[in-house]
Amino acid sequence: MSFPTSPEAMSPAWLAGKLGQEADALRGFTASKVGTGQMCDSFRLTLDWAHEVDAPATVVAKCPSHDEASRNIAKITGTYIKEVSWYRELAGTSGVAAPVCHHAEIADDEVDFVLILSDLAPARQGDQLAGLGLAGLVPCIEAAAGLHALLWDDSRLDSLPWLTRDNGDVIRAMFPQLYAGFRERYATRLDSGVLDIGAGIIERLDAYLTRQPAARTIVHGDLRIDNILFGPAGDRCWLVDWQTLGRGSGATDLAYLVGTSIADPFERAAADRPAFDHWIAALRQRGIDPDTESLWTDYRIGALSGYFMAVFASMSVERTTRGDEMFAVMAERPARQALALGSLDLL
Incomplete structure (x- = not known):
C-alpha cells in the first residue's frame, strides 16, 4: 500500500505534500484523538511548519478504526468507500456545509483509507446524550435541506456506483440476529414497548427496505448531533461522518435528526411538524x-x-461505555417518536 492509514505511519514530507507544500516545509507534527466515532479513528494533527506557509496550522486525519469488528462491517457495507467518494466527487462543489478535504485516498480492499480534512475548531461536536432542542436544531435542518436539494430526483443518483450500492440482502440476513443481541443487551435499560419496536420492524422488514419514497435524493443516513459540528454561537453547523450515504427520502434524514436529538419527550412530540415545515x-x-x-x-x-440504526450499529462496532448509553438513547427517543407518529402502521 502506498499511503499511510494512521498518524504514526505519516511522515512530515508526505503530509506537507498533501497540503500543497514542499517536502521539507513541515518539521513535524503531533497527533491527538478527537471525536467519539466508533467506525473510524480521527486525529487532530498540529503542524510545525519550518517557515510561514499558506497552509493550515492544524488538520484532522480520519483513518480506519483500530477495531477489527468495525473495519469488517465497514467493508461489508461499503462504509469507508462512501465517505471517501463523497469528498472526492461531490463535497467540494456541493455547497453543503461540510469540512474541506485536502486529501482522500482508499485502497482496493475498501478498508485502508485516509482523509485529511480541515479542522473546524473551535466548532464543537454535538452531544447525543445531552440532546438538543428544536431551536438548536434549526441550522442542522437548514444544512440537511442543502444536502437534500443537491440531488433531488436527479439522474446522478443512479450513476454513482458507491451511492447505488445495495445492502438490502446483508441487512435482511443480519438485522434479526443483531436485534436478538440488542434486546438481550438492553433488556434492563429499555422498557418492553421500546424493545418491541424492533420486533415490529422485523415483521415488516421487506416492506421497510423496499418502500419507495415520495422523492429520491442523497441522504446522510446517520444525521444526528454526534455527527454535526456547531459553531461557538450555535447558529452555524457542519455535517461530518459521511459513511452512511445513500439514496432515499430526505424526510427520513430529518425524522432521524429530530427523533435522536431531542431528549425531552414532550418537546420532541411537539417538534415533528414544525421541524418538517421548516425543512419544506x-x-x-x-x-x-x-x-x-x-x-x-x-x-x-x-x-x-x-x-x-441503533440496533444495527450497536451490535456491529467496538463496544464502549459511552457507546452503550448513546445507542440506548438513540433507540429510545426514536421509538417514542415512532409510537406517537404511528410509524409501523404505515408499513
Missing part, C-alpha cells in the same frame, strides 16, 4: 417543489430509522 420551506428556498403530504408520510415512517 428551506427546500423551496433552494428551488425544490416538494410534495408536502407524501413527504410527511416519509417522515412518519422515517422515525423508525434512528431505532434501526
Whole structure:
C-alpha cells in the first residue's frame, strides 16, 4: 500500500505534500484523538511548519478504526468507500456545509483509507446524550435541506456506483440476529414497548427496505448531533461522518435528526411538524417543489430509522461505555417518536 492509514505511519514530507507544500516545509507534527466515532479513528494533527506557509496550522486525519469488528462491517457495507467518494466527487462543489478535504485516498480492499480534512475548531461536536432542542436544531435542518436539494430526483443518483450500492440482502440476513443481541443487551435499560419496536420492524422488514419514497435524493443516513459540528454561537453547523450515504427520502434524514436529538419527550412530540415545515420551506428556498403530504408520510415512517440504526450499529462496532448509553438513547427517543407518529402502521 502506498499511503499511510494512521498518524504514526505519516511522515512530515508526505503530509506537507498533501497540503500543497514542499517536502521539507513541515518539521513535524503531533497527533491527538478527537471525536467519539466508533467506525473510524480521527486525529487532530498540529503542524510545525519550518517557515510561514499558506497552509493550515492544524488538520484532522480520519483513518480506519483500530477495531477489527468495525473495519469488517465497514467493508461489508461499503462504509469507508462512501465517505471517501463523497469528498472526492461531490463535497467540494456541493455547497453543503461540510469540512474541506485536502486529501482522500482508499485502497482496493475498501478498508485502508485516509482523509485529511480541515479542522473546524473551535466548532464543537454535538452531544447525543445531552440532546438538543428544536431551536438548536434549526441550522442542522437548514444544512440537511442543502444536502437534500443537491440531488433531488436527479439522474446522478443512479450513476454513482458507491451511492447505488445495495445492502438490502446483508441487512435482511443480519438485522434479526443483531436485534436478538440488542434486546438481550438492553433488556434492563429499555422498557418492553421500546424493545418491541424492533420486533415490529422485523415483521415488516421487506416492506421497510423496499418502500419507495415520495422523492429520491442523497441522504446522510446517520444525521444526528454526534455527527454535526456547531459553531461557538450555535447558529452555524457542519455535517461530518459521511459513511452512511445513500439514496432515499430526505424526510427520513430529518425524522432521524429530530427523533435522536431531542431528549425531552414532550418537546420532541411537539417538534415533528414544525421541524418538517421548516425543512419544506428551506427546500423551496433552494428551488425544490416538494410534495408536502407524501413527504410527511416519509417522515412518519422515517422515525423508525434512528431505532434501526441503533440496533444495527450497536451490535456491529467496538463496544464502549459511552457507546452503550448513546445507542440506548438513540433507540429510545426514536421509538417514542415512532409510537406517537404511528410509524409501523404505515408499513
